[in-house]
Amino acid sequence: MGWFSRWRSSRRFSGELRDADRLPNAQKVELASEMRELIRKCESIKQGPNSYEELMKLFQSHCEERQKLAYSGMSTGPDFKWLRHAIPESYLVAHLAADLTDRQKLSEVAHRDLVKWARSAAPGLGDSYTSGKPSEQVSLDTHRSITITPAQAARGCEVRVKTETGTKISLSIPKNTRSGRKLRVTGEGKKMGGRAGDLYVRVDIR
Secondary structure, three states: OOHHHHHHHHOHHHHHHHHHHOOOHHHHHHHHHHHHHHHHHHHHHHOOOOHHHHHHHHHHHHHHHHHHHHHOOOOOOOOHHHHHHHHHHHHHHHHHHHHHHOOHHHHHHHHHHHHHHHHHHOHHHOOHHHHOOOOOOOOOOEEEEEEEOHHHHHHOEEEEEEOOOOOEEEEEEOOOOOOOOEEEEOOOOOEEOOEEOOEEEEEEEO
C-alpha cells in the first residue's frame, strides 16, 4: 500500500487529535508544545535541499518509538507516551505522501489540522513555529536541593546530583558558599521538542 493510500485509509490523524483532547491539561500543553516544535522543524526541513530524506529520517524515528510501545502492549487510546510519537508519524506520512504523489493539498490539510489543534490545546504558548523562536512560557527547568555541612561549604566540595533522566552528575560547590545559593547546570533539565532546560540546585547548609 502506498503512502497516500495508507494515510487516507487509516484515518488515524484526526482520531489521534481527538484522543489528545482527552489528555489531562498538563500533558495536553506539553504535547502541544512538542507539536509546535515538530511543525517548525518540518517547515525548516522542507526548505532544505534534502527535504524528503530528512523528513523520512524523522518519520522513521517516531515510527520506531511508536512500534516499541505497541509491542510492549500499550493501548492506542489517549496516552501521552503513545500520542507524542503517533501524531508526528501520521503528520509526517502526509508530507511524504504529498511528495510522492504530487498532492500538495494532503500535507496542507495535515498542517492546518495540527496547527489548529496546537493553538486550541495551549493558546498561551504562542506560535513558536511562525516566529522561529521556542516558546519561553513553558519552563523546562528542573529544581533540586542538596544539604551539606558548614565545613564543606567553607572549603568547597564535590557532590552528586540526580538529573531529570535519573543519572547522577558531579557538581562542584564553590568555597564559602552560603545557604540558599542556587547553582545552575546547563542542559540538564527537562527535554521537549529538541530543547532542554537547565538544572538548578539549591544548597542548604546544616
